[in-house]
Amino acid sequence: MTDRLSARAFLTLVTDDSTFTELPYPARLAKPDGPLAWQGYDASRARAAERTGESESVVCGTATVTGTPAVLIAFEFGFLGGSLGERTGDRLEAAYTYAREHRLPVVPLVATGGSRMQEGMLALTQLQRVAHQSALTRETGLPQIAVLRDPTTGGGWATLGAGADVILALPDAQVGFAGSRVRPPDADPTAYTAQAQLAAGAVDAVVQPEELRETLGRWLGLLTSPAQEVPLPASLGTATGLPATGWAAIHRARSPERPRAQAYLDAYFTDRVRISGDRCGGTDPGMLCGFGARDGRTVAYAAQTGTATRPAGYRTAARLIRLAGRLGVPVLTLVDTPGAANDAEAERQGAGAAIADVFAAVAAARTPVTTLVIGEGGSGGALALAAPGNTWATPDSYFSVIAPESAAAILKRPPTQVEATADQLRLRPQDLLELGVIRGIV
Template sequence: MPERSAARALVEAIGRGFEEFEPPAVRDSVDGPLGWPGYDDQRARAAGRSGAEESVLCGRAQVGELPAVLVAFDFGYLGGSVGEAAGARIVAAFDRARELRVPVVSLVASGGSRMQEGICALRQLQEIARACLLARRDGIPHVTVLRNPTTGGMWAALSAGADVVLAEPGAAVAFGGSRVRGPGDTGEAFTAEGKLADGQVDRIVDDADLPAVLADLVRLLHPQRTSPDPAPVPASLAGGEPPATGWEAVQRARAADRPRAAVYLDAYFATRFEIGGDRAGGRDTGMLCGFGEHEGRTVAFAAQTGTANTPAGFRTAARLVRLADQLGLPVLTLVDTPGASNDAAAEHGGVGPAIAELFTAVAEARVPITTLVIGEGGSGGALALAAPGRTWITADGYFAVIAPESAAAILKRDPAEVPDLAGHLRLRPQDLLDLGFVQGIAR
């Protein structure tokens, strides 16, 4: 038998002082609940080869500065499959995390439910999903790491619904394993890289970097870092006074050398971790979302980068706002978009429902949201990210019901009248302050 299992080696590499939880008692019978011929011998051989007593190892450890509950799968034990005993361990681990008020880190490498235990194994997915839900309701963050392979029920019931999804390079990730898929069902769609492109994974992390990345996430998302106070308004990086005319406001907001979201985020946060993807097949690099450390506490952020956002961008921002609300973290939003994408692809992708989802997430949030308009505020695609009653603007920003050029098209005006229409729209920072839309012009 190996000196230590692969799961134990993994948890000891990630956390200090790992203490295994006492496994819950489960029913025991000859060859399992189905009486599967030779099942007891299979388990004994698996234990001898892997050094593991079960396919899952659960316990508590220091991950960086703070404690977390670790759930580690051992693929060497019957392919990391989950039966009654493994399912009970996972559920108990989430229950302990709720008691201890610490995050859960699941390190998954599994082929799914254990065939030799039949429906008794399959129904563990319901128990695990419920344990994840209860932890979510209690504000306990769950970070998962997709290792090779992560397929079947553990992808669907445990990992896919985690708050942050990491993956190791090249990992096979799919609901159906390679042996049960059709012969032509191969390729990137069934890999971690494919899931990243499709917005189902937040980041791919090399093994060497994993301990540090998990330490950062545990620190940023730990329940002890919640705060009822709003995120402070970022300092403006714009130079000069507010524009004299509406058209000047538009031109300044569209200037190529104006400070954009990434510059603001770098100035505001000491460190930050970005999440990406709407978990529904889409990713929009024009919407930066994640968590950062500002003046010693965690603030969630959703920031537009100056592009026309796609449905995936709005859904990702809604995901971020809901997650921050769940974890009790204040939110900072940076508005900068000429408007939502309005081409055929956006319509097929449900841009209207996606914007509605973000409006709803902002309206439902119990945590405070602070908004700074740092550039273009283009109609509903910008307004969906703005906090009612807590919105500020920089001197090089504007906010309008419609772009001046589009206003001219609708009114059948000559293009030469666009600058004049910009004035009528009253979109300058000082106009927005006078109209009560913004609370101030950031300095």
């Protein structure tokens, strides 16, 4: 299997030819059979070294990936199951430190069973050490892109893997906090796969081995080339002029012929990659989030697709906006939703908290956020994604405090009064401009 390649073979798979240079490693005074004097530990390490040609479970160095330089951390699973011990921690800390000093992104290529039992709690505390290094790197605005190989379990998954900004995984890789030998006997093994983690919102993409270098290179290139501002997209709608009435605006925005977010993203970006999932167990196909190339520089995007937005969609958008802020990338949001999902399941999934999270992310954004309303702007579920003072609208859109049908129902008006209610709500693009809700009409 490709994902069971040695550390160095896997590095050859993902890096440009002859560009990998191994970093020097810190020296640590060896104790007989390790810090716990675990009988036979030295012999186990010696056998592992002879079998793999490595002196520890990670190989760290610099290389370019389709032209973008990075620090890469490749796990050698053949060395005691890719487990983390004190000397592993030394190497990881040195690699992260080098990355910060030289302003390089970090790419962990993870294949590990977890912490090394023969070093006891001293091995387990390396996870805190790794988490600290990852946090320092995050604070300096450097991206971390993890590649999950087979297996990625235990503390390695819970730090280097799940703690990365973007997570790619190889097909059928075993991914989960619990390794195969310590799970409940009745545990469903399909829940511990890369595909299951993708479905649960914990992984951004499952990538075929032969596509990994190109995919990783695209991610690295985009996350290290931020734009300074967001050029406003042009309207793709075919409607001429502005809607004469509120109900005409509703009719235009709800038209099945009106272009949706996918068409806008295709027209706006020359290349783009997508993040997926809220890292809390959910995904929402009605919210498209990611990074794209526009005029050779990177803009992040969060786009509603015309459906009622689920809590997972809001949490994914908030994750995207905060990540873009850390990396210095401006954000484009496309608003198009009849409103937030309001079914019982959405409430159980924390709809209110998820919407609040997006409001907070936009309000505290470190980089410019530009919004274009391209269709329906349904109440707070749409407003959460809109940039205060920098929201624009297309001629085939509307923005309203509530849908006219719902407003009429609340006011106990008959259905025949829905159209008149739409006019009263002043939801047309030209109304919004006059009221100062939007900056302009595209």
